[in-house]
Amino acid sequence: MHNNGSNNRGNSQNPELEQPRIDGGLLDDALLQIVGRVHLTGEDAGEGIFAEEIGDIRNRQDENNLELFAKSKRAWLEDADKYLEGLYGKYFAHGSESYVYRKNIETVVKTRSFIGYDTIRQALISIKIHNDLFPETALKIIAFGRSFDEFTAVLEQKNIDGNFAAKEEIEAFVKEKFKAEKDETVIGDNSYKTDKYLLQDLKPKNVLVTKINGKKEFFVIDGDFYFNFNNKQSEKKMTDYKAERAEAWREELRKSIPAKDRTNLERVEMPMQDAVERRSNNLEVNLGLTEEMAVKESHRCLDCANPTCVTGCPVNVNIPKFIKKIEAKDFLGAAAVIKETSTLPAVCGRVCPQEKQCESKCFYTQKLKKPAVAIGYLERFAADYERESGKMSIPECEKPNGIKVAAIGSGPASLAWAADMARKGYDVTVFEALHEIGGVLKYGIPEFRLPKKIVDVEIENLAKMGVKFLTNTIIGRTITLETLRERGFKAFFIAAGAGLPRFMNIPGENANGIFSSNEYLTRVNLMHAADPEYDTPVIKGKNVMVVGGGNTAMDSVRTAKRLGAERAMIVYRRSEDEMPARLEEVHHAKEEGVEFLTLNNPVEYLANDKGQVQQAKIQKMELGEPDASGRRSPIPVEGSEYLVDTDVVVVAVGVSPNPIITSAIEGLDVDPKRRTIIVNPENNQSNISDIFAGGDIVRGGATVILAMGDGRKAAQGADEYLKSL
Amino acid sequence: MNKIVKKRFFSENVVQFVVEAPEIARTRKAGNFVIIRLDEKGERVPLTISEADIEKGTITIVVQRIGVSTYKLAALNEGDYIHDVVGPLGHPTHIFKAGTVLACGGGVGVAPLLPIVQAFKEAGNRVVSILAARNKDLIILEDEIRKYSDEVIIMTDDGSYGKKGVVTVGMEDVIAREKVDFCVAIGPAIMMKFCSLTTQKHEIPTVVSLNTIMVDGTGMCGACRVKVDGKTRFVCVDGPEFDAHKVDFNEMLMRMGAYKEQEKEAFEAYKNAQ
Numbered sequence: 001m002h003n004n005g006s007n008n009r010g011n012s013q014n015p016e017l018e019q020p021r022i023d024g025g026l027l028d029d030a031l032l033q034i035v036g037r038v039h040l041t042g043e044d045a046g047e048g049i050f051a052e053e054i055g056d057i058r059n060r061q062d063e064n065n066l067e068l069f070a071k072s073k074r075a076w077l078e079d080a081d082k083y084l085e086g087l088y089g090k091y092f093a094h095g096s097e098s099y100v101y102r103k104n105i106e107t108v109v110k111t112r113s114f115i116g117y118d119t120i121r122q123a124l125i126s127i128k129i130h131n132d133l134f135p136e137t138a139l140k141i142i143a144f145g146r147s148f149d150e151f152t153a154v155l156e157q158k159n160i161d162g163n164f165a166a167k168e169e170i171e172a173f174v175k176e177k178f179k180a181e182k183d184e185t186v187i188g189d190n191s192y193k194t195d196k197y198l199l200q201d202l203k204p205k206n207v208l209v210t211k212i213n214g215k216k217e218f219f220v221i222d223g224d225f226y227f228n229f230n231n232k233q234s235e236k237k238m239t240d241y242k243a244e245r246a247e248a249w250r251e252e253l254r255k256s257i258p259a260k261d262r263t264n265l266e267r268v269e270m271p272m273q274d275a276v277e278r279r280s281n282n283l284e285v286n287l288g289l290t291e292e293m294a295v296k297e298s299h300r301c302l303d304c305a306n307p308t309c310v311t312g313c314p315v316n317v318n319i320p321k322f323i324k325k326i327e328a329k330d331f332l333g334a335a336a337v338i339k340e341t342s343t344l345p346a347v348c349g350r351v352c353p354q355e356k357q358c359e360s361k362c363f364y365t366q367k368l369k370k371p372a373v374a375i376g377y378l379e380r381f382a383a384d385y386e387r388e389s390g391k392m393s394i395p396e397c398e399k400p401n402g403i404k405v406a407a408i409g410s411g412p413a414s415l416a417w418a419a420d421m422a423r424k425g426y427d428v429t430v431f432e433a434l435h436e437i438g439g440v441l442k443y444g445i446p447e448f449r450l451p452k453k454i455v456d457v458e459i460e461n462l463a464k465m466g467v468k469f470l471t472n473t474i475i476g477r478t479i480t481l482e483t484l485r486e487r488g489f490k491a492f493f494i495a496a497g498a499g500l501p502r503f504m505n506i507p508g509e510n511a512n513g514i515f516s517s518n519e520y521l522t523r524v525n526l527m528h529a530a531d532p533e534y535d536t537p538v539i540k541g542k543n544v545m546v547v548g549g550g551n552t553a554m555d556s557v558r559t560a561k562r563l564g565a566e567r568a569m570i571v572y573r574r575s576e577d578e579m580p581a582r583l584e585e586v587h588h589a590k591e592e593g594v595e596f597l598t599l600n601n602p603v604e605y606l607a608n609d610k611g612q613v614q615q616a617k618i619q620k621m622e623l624g625e626p627d628a629s630g631r632r633s634p635i636p637v638e639g640s641e642y643l644v645d646t647d648v649v650v651v652a653v654g655v656s657p658n659p660i661i662t663s664a665i666e667g668l669d670v671d672p673k674r675r676t677i678i679v680n681p682e683n684n685q686s687n688i689s690d691i692f693a694g695g696d697i698v699r700g701g702a703t704v705i706l707a708m709g710d711g712r713k714a715a716q717g718a719d720e721y722l723k724s725l
Numbered sequence: 726m727n728k729i730v731k732k733r734f735f736s737e738n739v740v741q742f743v744v745e746a747p748e749i750a751r752t753r754k755a756g757n758f759v760i761i762r763l764d765e766k767g768e769r770v771p772l773t774i775s776e777a778d779i780e781k782g783t784i785t786i787v788v789q790r791i792g793v794s795t796y797k798l799a800a801l802n803e804g805d806y807i808h809d810v811v812g813p814l815g816h817p818t819h820i821f822k823a824g825t826v827l828a829c830g831g832g833v834g835v836a837p838l839l840p841i842v843q844a845f846k847e848a849g850n851r852v853v854s855i856l857a858a859r860n861k862d863l864i865i866l867e868d869e870i871r872k873y874s875d876e877v878i879i880m881t882d883d884g885s886y887g888k889k890g891v892v893t894v895g896m897e898d899v900i901a902r903e904k905v906d907f908c909v910a911i912g913p914a915i916m917m918k919f920c921s922l923t924t925q926k927h928e929i930p931t932v933v934s935l936n937t938i939m940v941d942g943t944g945m946c947g948a949c950r951v952k953v954d955g956k957t958r959f960v961c962v963d964g965p966e967f968d969a970h971k972v973d974f975n976e977m978l979m980r981m982g983a984y985k986e987q988e989k990e991a992f993e994a995y996k997n998a999q
């Protein structure tokens with residue numbers, strides 16, 4: 001590790017006394033170095049225990065010891081100069097320091113644009129500080145690079161006062177470090193048109209574009225330091241969007257209705273089952289738009305020159321194009337456009353958090369301050385139309401090349417990978433541990449939100465493309481990866497998900513009637529426990545309490561209502577604004593009569609002599625002083641404990657990756673704390689060249705669309721790898 | 726779909742099945758278990774693999790009828806199919822040279838004990854086995870256990886076979902007469918609890934194989950959780966074998982009763998339908 005030796009900070013033994021300031025005050029003597037790609041310890045966000053997670057990590061002598069951290073949490077928050085949080089995405093904390101980093105800058109930028117910027121800055125500051133005092137820790141932080149999709153390198157800082165290193169120096173540095181091909185290297189100012197929202201949002205002072213290993217890379221050169229973003233969305237693609245927008249049919253449509261008339265239209269309302277009625281059935285709540293509704297909604301879309309919605313979509317679906325196809329009443333065409341980028345549109349149209357993704361970036365939201373175009377509803381409409389038309393196209397596959405490849409797990413990441421690999425002519429087998437194909441789409445997300453038949457149609461289509469499915473097969477147990485290699489499999493995609501439920505480790509939590517959300521939902525969805533025809537039982541509570549604020553919590557509490565709970569409660573330690581669940585699910589839960597006890601947190605469960613839970617002791621929380629990020633953090637109110645009667649408790653406070661597969665593969669690079677597989681963000685390849693990975697096993701609990709995107713990227717990567725052999 | 730190739734009654738309520746499962750037969754080790762699902766509507770039932778034949782591609786399970794699923798299973802015949810069999814699950818038993826090993830099996834627990842007895846014997850240990858049951862009819866696999874034991878002691882509650890008394894009586898006898906270095910106990914939770922208390926008194930390291938309620942068996946649900954050494958552990962992935970002296974048996978017993986009412990109701994309905 002580099003140390004410039006001019007460390008003039010006093011008290012350097014105790015970094016907590018000298019918190020780095022957001023303005024980079026400690027950077028005067030900073031020399032930031034590329035240290036390589038290691039990874040940072042951390043945990044995923046969400047589902048109600050974010051602040052604990054921070055403390056947990058900080059005090060994580062013991063993986064399971066949440067209690068310890070819960071106690072120390074306040075100290076943590078008080079000590080911290082700043083901590084960052086958001087509604088959604090990944091957070092990273094580092095052990096002995098008061099920093100929290102968020103993995104998914106994209107989302108941060110979307111929800112709170114300033115955080116994305118500060119996070120990277122803080123990361124760099126922290127690297128610097130650790131560099132001097134705890135070089136090993138610094139190494140871990142840079143690790144970051146690997147967890148951060150976009151952030152892969154930190155360049156040496158030469159000069160702090162706004163003048164940055166000479167272009168030539170940077171060029172030389174980049175060239176050497178990345179073996180960049182020089183003639184492609186250009187340095188532009190920030191007017192450089194990348195259409196990359198990250199760059200726009202970050203407002204960098206300068207941008208360096210260079211070609212590394214044949215791929216364009218952007219280095220943002222800020223006044224203080226430089227860092228590199230992988231350019232996920234190639235520029236070319238954006239130019240394609242522009243060219244397509246210029247096509248005659250689009251021009252014509254745009255002219256057919258004046259923009260003013262379009263913006264005067266009201267956003268369509270999703271027809272749905274009556275709130276009272278639906279509590280007693282398991283049918284899908286949203287009924288879907290009619291053709292008329294869809295076309296009318298498509299009129300609202302302005303077909304913007306700069307379609308910001310596209311940048312909000314993790315896989316960059318060509319949104320305006322598919323919406324305009326709907327306007328032109330070419331519904332099958334619309335579905336085809338979505339399928340250029342998304343493998344499971346009928347699923348994503350239903351479960352994506354659109355209000356945080358595409359719709360949050362819509363011109364209506366951003367500029368007109370009106371409800372966004374209903375992109376999610378329209379996506380669902382196009383996909384459903386195609387499926388119901390019976391004209392669902394089975395993608396054409398290249399001639400079979402006879403090369404055997406295997407996907408491990410059968411969730412959305414694997415399904416996407418299998419589809420792309422089959423299309424490329426590979427002989428694909430999907431291995432699944434459970435007795436059903438689909439991963440969380442089958443065992444987790446309930447029927448009333450995602451009918452199983454929709455997932456089954458996708459699986460049938462894959463089967464028609466030649467993909468083989470083997471259930472009841474645990475790779476690492478039933479068959480080892482090594483055996484698969486011996487049997488001729490040439491590449492692997494591990495997408496085993498994040499199936500390990502977390503508990504809070506509070507007294508009484510093992511009482512009967514207390515379930516993890518995974519157990520509760522698995523019993524009901526996968527094992528059909530509510531159907532008397534099936535053998536698996538579930539305890540139907542009268543007063544059901546669900547702990548957490550994510551999708552899993554909403555699914556559990558709404559399931560409880562459907563199982564006949566008289567009182568169904570969400571207990572969440574923060575306020576409603578912070579809930580990571582999709583907005584629509586929160587609305588639906590409320591309509592169905594779910595009570596929300598926000599700023600409340602269980603601290604103990606009390607059981608009767610049979611061990612059946614009877615009551616929960618709940619502590620109230622209050623929002624503390626706003627911290628540097630402007631967010632108010634929950635702090636327990638001493639002496640505020642009260643008892644709530646409950647006979648079923650569902651703990652939905654997050655999940656971790658399933659260790660069966662990772663522990664069975666020797667030498668696989670796995671984050672020691674998060675237990676996620678570490679991959680190259682470019683192609684999702686692990687450190688073992690024939691193994692690729694994606695979805696929740698790489699990200700921790702994330703989303704369907706990100707899992708699917710990983711599957712596609714890994715298919716591209718595996719194809720390139722196999723062709724290079 | 727896994728075919729039943731052989732069925733044998735040990736007693737009215739204890740049945741042995743040899744089932745086709747070539748992949749599992751190849752990779753299983755002593756102490757592993759499988760989860761089976763009888764049909765589309767069945768529940769997932771954990772059962773220990775008591776033997777395996779790699780060449781024939783079969784595994785052997787021994788099941789005791791106690792509720793709906795085990796009755797339905799016991800009613801299947803040679804040539805029938807089990808809808809799903811997944812495994813091998815759980816950590817295999819840690820086999821090592823201890824010296825003298827005391828192996829205690831209660832009821833159907835003798836079945837999972839068999840491969841462990843065999844492995845300890847093959848590792849060069851002196852093995853003393855105690856088989857315990859309510860009565861003579863419920864003593865199973867005696868000949869097989871004898872094959873791998875230096876001595877076998879039979880205990881029955883009613884004295885209809887072997888010595889009269891519970892398993893711990895036999896244990897105390899052995900411990901009084903010779904040095905025991907290691908103990909394995911498998912059987913009903915309550916039996917394991919008392920075996921554990923006995924060896925704890927004599928400071929003999931002991932492992933037990935826990936049979937908590939399970940759903941997936943892959944660490945996904947936490948139904949199987951139990952406190953060991955004050956920490957919540959998942960039996961299916963962290964176990965099923967644990968240091969007996971650290972297991973919270975009272976919590977385990979309590980958790981095993983979670984569905985008592987539903988089980989009883991379901992069983993009555995099943996019986997009435999027969």
Ligand SMILES: Cc1cc2nc3c(=O)[nH]c(=O)nc-3n(C[C@H](O)[C@H](O)[C@H](O)COP(=O)(O)OP(=O)(O)OC[C@H]3O[C@@H](n4cnc5c(N)ncnc54)[C@H](O)[C@@H]3O)c2cc1C
Nearest residue numbers: 409411412413433439440444475496497695696702703704
């Ligand atoms: C209740 C719930 C609600 C959710 N709601 C939403 C939502 O509304 N919107 C959204 O975007 N996301 C939601 N999510 C998150 C989303 O479902 C996941 O991010 C996504 O499914 C991850 O996909 P995956 O392919 O990585 O893994 P998974 O879907 O988890 O599938 C992994 C599969 O691998 C199998 N497996 C594991 N180990 C092995 C092995 N060794 N061998 C063979 N198979 C193995 C598992 O059994 C599992 O079936 C929700 C999650 C839950 C639990």
Ligand SMILES: Cc1cc2nc3c(=O)[nH]c(=O)nc-3n(C[C@H](O)[C@H](O)[C@H](O)COP(=O)(O)OP(=O)(O)OC[C@H]3O[C@@H](n4cnc5c(N)ncnc54)[C@H](O)[C@@H]3O)c2cc1C
Nearest residue numbers: 771772773787788789792793794795936937938939981988
């Ligand atoms: C790792 C492990 C290995 C086992 N090995 C064997 C074996 O080799 N032979 C054998 O006969 N039994 C074995 N069992 C126990 C066996 O799984 C249960 O007896 C069976 O599930 C009971 O189902 P049932 O429907 O017949 O009875 P039920 O009426 O449902 O229940 C009767 C009893 O079985 C327990 N039980 C119920 N459901 C489950 C479940 N899903 N998992 C575990 N226990 C349950 C209950 O606590 C209750 O006490 C094992 C259990 C585990 C966890």
Ligand code: SF4
Nearest residue numbers: 301302304309362363
């Ligand atoms: S930003 Fe909104 S209005 Fe513009 S193209 Fe996208 S969906 Fe249509």
Ligand code: FES
Nearest residue numbers: 942944946947961
């Ligand atoms: S049985 Fe589900 S976690 Fe052990």
